[in-house]
Amino acid sequence: MYDLIVIGGGPAGLAAACEAYEQGLKNILIIERDRELGGILNQCIHNGFGLHYFKEELTGPEYAGRFIKMLNDTSVEVKLDTMVLDITKNREVHAVNTSDGYQILKTRSVILAMGCRERTRGAISIPGDRPSGVFTAGAAQRYMNIEGYMVGRRVVILGSGDIGLIMARRMTLEGAEVLACVELNPYSSGLNRNIVQCLGDYNIPLYLSHTITKIEGSGRVERVVVSRVDDSTKKPIPGTEISFDCDTVLLSVGLIPENELTKNAGIAIDPRTNGAIVYENMETSLPGVFACGNVVHVHDLVDYVTEESKRAGRAAAAFAKGLSQTDEKVLAMKTGNAVTYTVPQKLRPMRIEKLADIFFRVNRVFGEASILVFDGDGKQIAKFKRDYLVPGEMEHIVLPRKLLDTAGGDSLTVSIEEVQA
Template sequence: MDYDIVVIGGGPAGLAAAVEAKKSGVDNILIIERDRELGGILQQCIHNGFGLHEFKEELTGPEYAERFIDQVKELNIEYKIDTKVLNITEDKIISAVNSKNGLINIIAKSIILSMGCRERTRGAINIPGTRPAGIFTAGTAQRYINMEGYMVGKKIFILGSGDIGLIMARRLTLEGAEVIGVAELMPYSGGLTRNIVQCLHDYNIPLLLSHTITRIDGKDRIDGIELSEVDEDNRPIPGTEKYYECDTLLLSVGLIPENELSKSANLKLDNITGGPIVNEFMETTIEGIFACGNVVHVHDLVDYVSEEGRRAGKNAAKYVLEGFSKSERVIQTKAGKGIRYIVPQAIRLENIDNSITLFMRSDDVYSNETLNVKLGEEVIRRIKKRTLTPGEMERVNIDINLLKDTVAETLVVEIEKEGQ
């Protein structure tokens, strides 16, 4: 099988990428999705709040996904569901398997990676104690309740304040469960402010910052957890232990870009994001392989995932139809003081028409600070920010005219703290 573009992952990023590639003039496109339907994680996100940027209206997750699935079908874009990709190579050869076709080998002119992300499990955070039933990641519990029709428990504690955990606190409450509380290791929440308000405050569910679980009890089913306060080094403080009886524990302790396939293709990964290093075209370190969405870095809003998918799809089409001009002149982006990471990590100026958007997260909570954008040693833009928090991604637009005629090789974004 030969295709011009193969999109791996049929979630919001992959669907947007395929639609945009088709609209950009490429006909021979294949989407490969491992689940039983297109739409990705959106299909289990039955709450509203999606689409405000993309469609200018509030939609549920399945409604948002359906908008793109309808476009895929209208454009006659081929897709395979229940199909798992086993391997991709630097030469863009894809090995996949499903029950209908068996083992499939596909040759692509261009590949778009949009596999999304996965949740950290109990094993990733090393909570001591016994190993009873009743411990779920928040996303697993969400699928059980919203798609499979199973209730996960009656008396529930949640560790971690990521958006999925916050949303599940509300969802479980609405289903009649008692959510005792949400504990967060850091001194700030990892979720959006609107979710803290709508999912915890509105239901009187306590959020315990700078706390973590130090023991899990239970033989067959979890009986309870021991919660402790932590110090500045995130170490439990002796004497602060408190015991909570519960029959279920949900973990919302972070998301990790799904990059086993990226590793199989020998793509260079960013040590901070865990996703592929990309340039202004969302092209990875291997020519013709693009990446977008949560496989690159974890987003807050699906609208921005779709936007990134469109950019990858448009540029993959351009690569197939025209090719790119080779450029030795590359400006590297660099996270300065107070910034965890920046995407894209590399910028080729001749490929930018008007402006470039940089995505980033702060490494702590800051108030009334200034974001400085520096080209070499020169500050080319200052942006006043009332608040900066790791739970909310920042977008910074840079006018191409500010970057032209420079000999600098690095673009740094940093937080200018008071007194500097």
């Protein structure tokens, strides 16, 4: 019997396992389907990781390396090349690999840290031919940085997510010509710094409010057609077509939390995040099963994944040690004006030591704005000012326990109010 099984050995799983070990759990197992620990960080060879958590700028492999080193100093067991097939309601983990075969592992607690995967061409239905040369940006990143294959010479990137921007620079440095980065929205979903240092530095044009309306090519991509879209309907405007001769299309059009195991276990999913509904300590609707990292909601920065995962690790350790609590009050987090989701979705004030962290995203660009929090009686209980709010950057507010204890009703609503100039 394990105290804790962590599913996934990427940044979330590593931080959760290290923290649970620190909290005194002895029998911890990490199950990872790849050949090594580190997850997506291994292929993110660029720098910019760790500024918040380590207070220095690291590459992805360096960030992962720090946690792998920490883990090597513990007695945490790791099974690589191992696929989890099922998690049951009574916390049995079914897993398979070539050395142990099919195994049913028992555990006191589980942490879900499976991360996310990329949206594909099928998810966004681009019209045209079906030639080779269309990759998700992350797949191209793996081919280039881990496997050592150059994926193309003349490239158009659809979507301005961070991975797409990073790949625009990476391909340029390796001698490819990146003709355009095309974004459906009137704003980029990537971080500002990536627009500057990945597109700006190399004079790669960013076409906002544009999309690919046709991919042409027999065998390999030969040409794409890009059109301007109407900002309100998102429909292409006839007559605005621009044609690019290229051999490669990279898609950076969003990430989807990978929750097949979660759904099979009957755990409640939030349709807004496509991740599990979690409490303040990252516990899911199935007691003793916790979730953290991109499997819960897609983060911009690994530093925040680490913080969230340590919270899950601490909570799983407390659960495995039998420190259960009864809760008098549960507050449901609701989304008000311009807020697309919150994590956590539920708060149990009794379990919050001093402060509750609330993460969320907005659905459009704001200048000076206020984040307002209302209690269940509709009374405003908190207000936070921001100089700007953008969909590409996850927002974060902190609510003191005292405020939650005195809040009326059984819900809290987070809402955005624009400050009129």
